[in-house]
Amino acid sequence: MALIDRFFARAVKRGQLTVIHEDGSSRIFGEADPALKPVTIRFGSGATRRILRDPSLGAAEAFMDGNVEIVEGDILDMLTLFAANNRWEDNDSVLFPGAFKKLLDKLAFRLGRINMQRRSKRNVAHHYDLSGKLYDLFLDTDRQYSCAYFSEAGISLEQAQLDKKAHIVAKLAIEPGMKVLDIGCGWGGMALYIHEKTGAEVLGVTLSEEQLKVARQRAIDAGVADKVKFELIDYRNVTGQFDRIVSVGMFEHVGTPHYRAFFRKVRELLTPQGVMLLHTIGRAGAPGVTDAFTLKYIFPGGYIPALSEIAKGYEGLRYFMTDVEVLRLHYAETLQHWYERTLAARDAIVGLYDERFYRMWCFYLAGCVVSFRYGGLVNYQLQFSRSREALPLTRDYMFEEERALREPHKVTLRQAGKAG
Structure with missing residues (x-):
């Protein structure tokens, strides 16, 4: 045999x-x-x-x-x-992999794990500066390129991405007049949603020039460019104070040697009553390495952290971890939608690039589907606060605000309290 x-x-x-x-x-x-x-x-x-x-x-x-x-x-x-x-x-x-293969993988991966600022921009451009037409073919209309939230079985990808934004914003407990920082803002959808729903001023930062162009134009088209601003800047170079910080799908590009610097910088940027929500892919088990295909073709410098590695980043910095949620199958459902849309757009993708790129993209999305459905990947939503008093005593406020955000005619309890 x-x-x-x-x-x-x-x-x-x-x-x-x-x-x-x-x-x-x-x-x-x-x-x-x-x-x-x-x-x-x-x-x-x-x-x-x-x-x-x-x-x-x-x-x-x-x-x-x-x-x-x-x-x-x-x-x-x-x-x-x-x-x-x-x-x-x-x-x-x-x-x-066997013990010897694991050792070789760890040694090779360690060499490329340090994500310096000059390399960060190049790594981001490798993936996110692809043609916008490609992303329009398989993402939702808001170009949410991160795990959706399937609040009910059978809902559309568009609805699930709207529900994701509501789910996250409800956890942030944003009040009128607050300033919000969106680290890794993508094409601006989350920042624009935050301003629309809460009235907060938002600064979105990205390292992708293509994403920046789209995000700024969207703010102009919505007539909110004075309230929702976008900058091409590394988060390490951001200055000022923010009441709330959100980061969705960016932490996977930080690199483990820089987790401490990330959390230290976030704490520096938060007001004393500030709250941060981190949404990231994570490993359900122990630390590992990024596979060779992903490093070479999809996310150079990318790494999916174990929860223990994230903890080492913030421990000792006088944060309160105020909430943890594990989304187990939501990304598998999201990726299934992306994969099916990619198959349906085969001719258009081959026209943009070529057959080999199309096959690569299918392999990437299919591999991600099975990694979340059967493998050891999950999504973590981690909430942090500098103050033990900044948030309500129970999680009830999250559910109440989320319901209100998903039903636009309702006024959230927080907004009603301010109005009174």
């Missing part, structure tokens, strides 16, 4: 995988399961060697180059088949 066949035999027990080798021979692995779609793949010349040499990056690049052809099913079906058979919580996955 070929070495790669031995791997398939161990990796696939539920669901059926058919492999057609370079010489035309085929083998079937696993048992049919109605919960998992059957998948058939065909290896082109040299594909097996590429995968055995570097399973993670080799498999991705072989697929991108058309060296691995999926005859039945698609890339998400294939990755689901492997991931569903090797769930993170089962702790016996044959997909987990």
Whole structure:
């Protein structure tokens, strides 16, 4: 039995995988399961060697180059088949790297982990300065490129992203007249939403020139450019005082050596009664390394932190962690929407770039879907305050404000109190 066949035999027990080798021979692995779609793949010349040499990056690049052809099913079906058979919580996955591979990965990853300011801008540009047309093809109309919040089953991506913004803003407990900083503001959707719903003045900062152009134009078009401002600046260089700070989907680019500097800078920018909400992808388990495919093609310098690593960043800085929420499957649902929209926009994406880019993007999104559905990734929403008195005693205010934000005709209790 070929070495790669031995791997398939161990990796696939539920669901059926058919492999057609370079010489035309085929083998079937696993048992049919109605919960998992059957998948058939065909290896082109040299594909097996590429995968055995570097399973993670080799498999991705072989697929991108058309060296691995999926005859039945698609890339998400294939990755689901492997991931569903090797769930993170089962702790016996044959997909987990061995001790020697883990050591090599850690050594290589450590070399590229330091995220200096000059490299940060280049890393951000690699991903976020892609054509805006690409993001319009698979994101919601507000270009929310982070985990949505599915408050009910079956709602649209647009509604889930609106609900995400309401969920976050409710936790911030923003009062009229406050100043808010949005670190990693993207295309400006969260900043504009905050001003619209609360009247607060907002400063959004980004390292993406393309995002900055769009965000500023949106503020001008909405007639709020004097209240919602956007700057091309590293968060480490921001000055002033803010009542509230929000950061959504940016912390993954900070780099573990800089977590302490991040939290120290945030504390410096917060008023004595200030509150910060951090929304980040996180590891459900221990610290790890970023896979080679993601580092090379998607997020250079990116790293998904364990909760223990985040804690080391703020401990001893006289913060109160005032709330923790773990979103388990919300990002899997979000990514499923993005993946399906990407498939539907195949011709447009190939027209923007090429077939290889399209395959890369499909592999990226499909890999993320299974990482949240079966792997060890979650989303954390962490709330911090400099003061023990800045927020209400119970979490009830969050639910009350969130309901009011999702029903625009209602006035929040906080707003009503101010009016009285």
